[in-house]
Amino acid sequence: VxxxxxxxxxxxxxxxxRVTISCRMSQGISSYLAWYQQKPGKAPxxxxxxxxxxxxxxxxxxSGSGSGTDFTLTISCLQSEDFATxxxxxxxxxxxxxxxxxxxxxx
Amino acid sequence: xxxxxxxxxxxxxxxxxxxxxxxxxxxxxxxNYMSWVRxxxxxxxxxxxxxxxxxxxxxxxxxxxxxTISRDNSKNTLYxxxxxxxxxxxxVYYCAxxxxxxxxxxxYFDYWGQGTLVTVSx
Numbered sequence: 368v369x370x371x372x373x374x375x376x377x378x379x380x381x382x383x384x385r386v387t388i389s390c391r392m393s394q395g396i397s398s399y400l401a402w403y404q405q406k407p408g409k410a411p412x413x414x415x416x417x418x419x420x421x422x423x424x425x426x427x428x429x430s431g432s433g434s435g436t437d438f439t440l441t442i443s444c445l446q447s448e449d450f451a452t453x454x455x456x457x458x459x460x461x462x463x464x465x466x467x468x469x470x471x472x473x474x
Numbered sequence: 475x476x477x478x479x480x481x482x483x484x485x486x487x488x489x490x491x492x493x494x495x496x497x498x499x500x501x502x503x504x505x506n507y508m509s510w511v512r513x514x515x516x517x518x519x520x521x522x523x524x525x526x527x528x529x530x531x532x533x534x535x536x537x538x539x540x541x542t543i544s545r546d547n548s549k550n551t552l553y554x555x556x557x558x559x560x561x562x563x564x565x566v567y568y569c570a571x572x573x574x575x576x577x578x579x580x581x582y583f584d585y586w587g588q589g590t591l592v593t594v595s596x
Contacts, residue, residue, distance in 0.1 A: 411583070413573070413583060413585075417582075462534050463521040
């Protein structure tokens with residue numbers, strides 16, 4: 368099983384801030400990583416796959432980077448609709464696993 | 475437009491069985507990899523099961539031997555048969571389509587349904 372450490376678990380920020388979320392793997396996964404956004408009571412939505420490929424329709428203020436064991440999701444200029452919980456997911460090997468989540472809240 | 479609509483959740487006693495359905499539109503279920511992912515109340519996401527377009531199936535250890543994923547091609551619908559349910563199976567269950575990369579099936583989830591809540595309690 369590949370263990371994932373996502374940090375921070377809670378991030379307080381203001382509109383317009385640049386925020387970064389980290390996801391660290393217990394072993395290398397090349398670029399087999401996705402990022403999702405989930406708002407309360409809603410299903411997750413795909414933001415990024417293959418570590419850095421932006422899903423169609425996702426705003427360009429979202430970006431992903433990294434490979435191997437260390438990955439980052441960056442929101443360049445936080446908007447009001449970005450306050451949500453974010454999850455990383457590895458799909459390098461079974462079982463596919465998710466990070467614990469990062470809640471981005473209004474400061 | 476791709477849509478996934480789950481149904482079949484509810485309150486069930488421990489040891490009971492339930493079958494979840496996921497009706498798809500806008501694409502063909504049998505030509506895609508399809509999965510179930512669950513989320514316990516207030517918790518994170520947990521992958522449960524996948525069915526490949528060729529019919530192969532895989533399960534998380536936590537549900538292996540108790541859950542069965544299947545599809546009905548004529549109805550373009552995905553199912554999850556859940557037997558021997560336990561309190562720890564309580565969760566919102568999402569069906570999700572797996573995405574594509576460069577024309578090949580990949581293993582991230584590009585479309586999700588709205589979820590159906592399963593509560594296992596006496």
